[in-house]
Amino acid sequence: MIVLDQENRVFTLHTQNTTYQMKADRHNVLLHTYYGPRLAGGDLSYLIRYADRACAPNPAEAGLDRTYSLDTLPQEYSTCGVGDFRLPSLELELPGGSCSADLRYVRCELRGGKYALEGLPAFHGSRADAETLVITLEDAAAQAEVELYYGVFEGYDLITRAVRVVNRGGQALRLRRCDSLCLDLLRSDLDLITFDGCHMMERAPDRAPLRSGVQGVGSARGTSSHQHNPFVILCDRDANEDYGLCYGAALLYSGSFQALAEGSQYDNTRLVMGINPLQFCWTLEPGQSFTAPEGALVCSPSGLGQLSRQLHRAIRERLIRDPYEGKRRPVLINNWEATYFDFDADKLVDFAKTAAPLGIELLVMDDGWFGKRNDDNSGLGDWVVNEEKLPGGLEALVPRIQELGMSFGIWIEPEMVSEDSQLYREHPDWALHIPGRSPARGRNQLVLDFSRPEVRQHVYGQIKAVLSSAGISYVKWDMNRSLSDVWSAALPPQRQGEVCHRYVLGVYEMLEQMRRDFPHILIEGCAGGGGRFDAGMLYYTPQIWCSDNTDAIDRLRIQYGTSFCYPVSAVGAHVSTSPNEENGRLTPLETRGTVAMAGTFGYELDPRKVSPQEQELMKEQAAFFKEHYDLIQRGDYYRLSDPFAGGPYTAWEQVSADRREALVSLVSTSLRAAPPFQTLRLKGLDPALTYQVNGGEAYPGDVLMSAGFPLPLLRGDYQSMQLYLRAI
């Protein structure tokens, strides 16, 4: 619910459990007064206090009032160059060459439903579940208007934000920075949690007390990156899974980003998040506007677990547009780790022959089916079926797979080009490169200039022909290197700072086009595994390959970190072979299945090389996953332990909305002789109900939560358990 107090110019956004408030003050500055647990309302600006602080400049309107300074007051959207020395959200280069921004409140507008952003991902909501507030600010000297958009999803405890800058003057302006969100809090005794890592070990939580000064993460790679995720948490120092005030901020953006927090001199906190200003500069001609990507805020008064569950629900129901909406997505098998580039039509048909009777429903043909591509040194850009491997093309192969009762999916990497390709030989200038420099190679490939429409059209034309040639129901959209040598032959020198963002917009445009042309196709995102795992991509690709690391034990950590923001249904996870291809670790098939069921669940191995006993187990796993699909994919997710804490096991739990069913998964991670007895305390159950576990013993919900479930002693490395609980 949005409450506008026009007289006092107080704007209050209520969700079910949270309240967010701003006020345009006597100098027309938009101050942030509160974000936290839900309050009745009223004007909360008395929480802001004023004092004469040295070295804190006073704007001209304040006259001789030395207690009024932009540098000390909580700003709703921070400026620069005019007296606030903390992190700016906006930086404008004026026609005279100065860089600054100075914003004053002009008007506000309430709209039913949720605003949309053209060409950008955004949460969607109808009049029934969302409202929009637009607050317009003005920079008089720059002759620019800044519209702050707020989407309020009451039932989801979600507030989305976006920013649009309009040049209302007669001369060009340059945007040097335009963040998506700014959050000023009147305290700094908080922890900052970021999600960091590298290729194969993505999104490990990194938690540290907020220090004085600026700290944070970002990416300058043109993608959201394996290294840092565009999602951060600020929380009480003693917040844990079940306790404490926590704020989550996610950016719906798949390119270079920045998320910075500043502990400022009078113990306040500022969080800003948006496009990375490094390599960004956008020219706004008179009348033109620029829209910053959407940011999303959630606040949980009761711990990190609740924060995640709020985000999961919002992302699942109000961001992801799933072609399988309301239906189950298929259990897939992907040939990558089983064959790499060494496959042909007959081998794929053999895969399907073995996999179909096991209950696997979709065969995904990974890299190597097109152009001249027998290793990763050539062929990207030539999206034409290699008929030496697949005689007769997909028209011949796909029906053979379908006859076996399976559907068919395909891998693509549209944004890339190999120098050894027909595309590159014909259009070398289509690859990003800086004139006079030889571009750096990554995986021996170059990046196509997706800021250029003709490049996108050419690539999409080829891919569309392939997707139209046969019954394809799934696409894995990959992207295997970071952007370097960023320069576009299509833009003048003063617009080169637009290339990275235009590139991302180009990717979004092609994804949207593919969704429009092939609405039944499930697109899985991928970027060398989890290098572009962000809320922006999830708008187009309902699931994302979480990591190239398929080792079940490493995955416990990767999926744990990922779960802080992203729902199970978004996490691409497969059972692969043991010993694992990447780290050589041996794990039981049961355990690999249990871990893959904390994600979309599928296989990535040669089913023909699996023993009959293991095939039987695969069959059981697929059947179990299908039977409990709703619980696993849509249930409330509880982290029961932290795999980074070095405990004896890692456990998690999914609970159905009506709390009558739950699935508890546990993987033992450190083995010792003479083990102590362990008891696992469950969460989210109904204390008044009694639950039967795996069809056997029954236990009261309150006992399972307060005393716990008595775990059996596990023998052998990396054993796992799944406990299916049903209320009786």
Ligand code: GLA
């Ligand atoms: C990336 C992906 C893998 C696989 C290969 C193919 O590394 O993450 O899953 O598709 O590319 O080249």
